[in-house]
Amino acid sequence: MQTALAALISAALASTHSTALTAADADGKWLQLTPAGKFSGRNGQGPWVTGDKLSMEQIVANTRQYAGSTDLAIDYDHQTVFGAIPGVGGKAPAAGWIKELQARDDGIFGRVEWTAAASAAIKAGEYRYLSPVFFHEKTTGRVLAIRMAGLTNTPNLDLVAVAASALFPLNNNPTGDSMDKILAALGLAKGTTEDSVVAAINTMQTSSKAIAIAAGLAESANQSEILTAVNSIVADRTKLATAAGLAADAKGDDIVTAVQSAIAGKVDPTKFVPIAMVTELQGDLKKLREDLTSDKATEAVNSAIEAGKIAPAQKEWALGYAKADLKAFDTFVGNAPVLTASQVREAKRPAGENADLSDSDLAVCTAMGLDPKKFAETLKLNKETV
Known part of the structure; x- marks a missing residue:
């Protein structure tokens, strides 16, 4: 699903909106990754759009789905991106990790934990900016998910978006068998537009939250937890139907009627009055x-x-x-x-x-x-x- 999501959001990356760091930030805390609304890069790139708080919450949800159980990396000077380009090479050690994401009224924030080396570099003034890298729609500039971030002194580099195709070898507009498989998995017809595909994924995420709540779980429950809860409910329902003398796949209304009838036939008239x-x-x-x-x-x-x-x-x-x-x-x-x-x-x-x-x-x-x-x-x- 992560591969499908990456393909559907065009795999377009941007580096923009640097956050200035102080010595106090070296201990790690909540730092702003993107602003709210519409914004452009320091070099004129963009504009990009994160929208209102509801839209940013969707960006956070997409990012969690993309990252899975892993934390988002913070590297030095976007070396994770450039390290994948032939002729550039180099290592890409982590400067820190984004442990949590949160949508607020003024933007998307991440809870950062720095490595000891990065913390010392920030305190020494060797690095001053935190620059995010994110997926976005090329035509509209709509931000879709956070990829990572980098410690840098030259934020908003022109080459970051170009390097994205090397890091994620995906077509910007998937076609052919791969796209047909994605559309089939989503129950959509061939030729469905990218916006419609993204809307379908968002609907699936909303439905997943509704199912989680109906199963008595938190809306943030993962698929495994939801599946376990639903299977438990189905098993209990089957037991109840069997106890009522019905088939295991009996309808809910039939089960309720049978149970009520059974209870009515066993009422002790010496203990109950009409x-x-x-x-x-x-x-x-x-x-x-x-x-x-x-x-x-x-x-x-x-x-x-x-x-x-x-x-x-x-x-x-x-x-x-x-x-x-x-x-x-x-x-x-x-x-x-x-x-x-x-x-x-x-x-x-x-x-x-x-x-x-x-x-x-x-x-x-x-x-x-x-x-x-x-x-x-x-x-x-x-x-x-x-």
């Missing part, structure tokens, strides 16, 4: 509580009237109060004074011209010792004035 019966009992209990509350409220109100704490005309109000909060009503009655005889006496509705007085009006007259006739005249006068 839901309908429980609901009915709950309704009866609620009504019983309401009746009991009403009885207690009526008893409390009648007792309060007999004790002269409330007037008979207040009975309906008192019943509503007692039913809503019997404890609060008892407190009210306990603190209320005993009414006088005229207040307790139930008012009689007068005949004739005062017959339109309400029960509440009569209760006020009784409680305050007012003449209902005069009270009625006062109410009538107030209405005419309004």
Whole structure:
């Protein structure tokens, strides 16, 4: 898959965007490898595009897929690239290793561990820049994956992109049998464009993450971990189907139905009650509580009237109060004074011209010792004035 990925991303390399190093960087830490968005090299090469954080996360994912279990190397003066060119030769010792990659808002960063020699060279000021090498699309400049990086004092060399074909002997636009095999493996038709192939790979990576999450794994789980988890789920599903008396390849819905039926047939009636019966009992209990509350409220109100704490005309109000909060009503009655005889006496509705007085009006007259006739005249006068 790594070979296929390298072919699909055109194997175009660039060296650009150097990061200036200080003595403090010699101990190793997170260093910026590329900026975000669109950028060009110091010598005018480019522009190259890393895009937004989501796009850079895809670049990091492509790089991890390309590198596999190996760390990305940091060499001296891009000797790893030039060492493969006839006539140049030379060794390509590592100056350090990129242990992790991380996409941030302002670019792609790598956690670097230097060798002792490189650390000493940086502290001594012998090397000053960290220059990345990356795969990119030749037509659009879109960065696809990080290849490596180099300690250098002359970043953004013109020959780096040319040397890439020597380091990776791949066609920039794979054709023939090799490309047909790649397209067939991806389920694509012959002649599919490079962008469509890259999109298909990205979709596969997204699907792989979704499968990992569905299997209860982290989205960063590798293929081996995902395969093990899925095989375990399939094995458990087969066991469940067999236990339910079905074929091993039975559908999920059929397995669920069979299990539910099996459980329903083994329910002990002495330990379980139908839901309908429980609901009915709950309704009866609620009504019983309401009746009991009403009885207690009526008893409390009648007792309060007999004790002269409330007037008979207040009975309906008192019943509503007692039913809503019997404890609060008892407190009210306990603190209320005993009414006088005229207040307790139930008012009689007068005949004739005062017959339109309400029960509440009569209760006020009784409680305050007012003449209902005069009270009625006062109410009538107030209405005419309004």
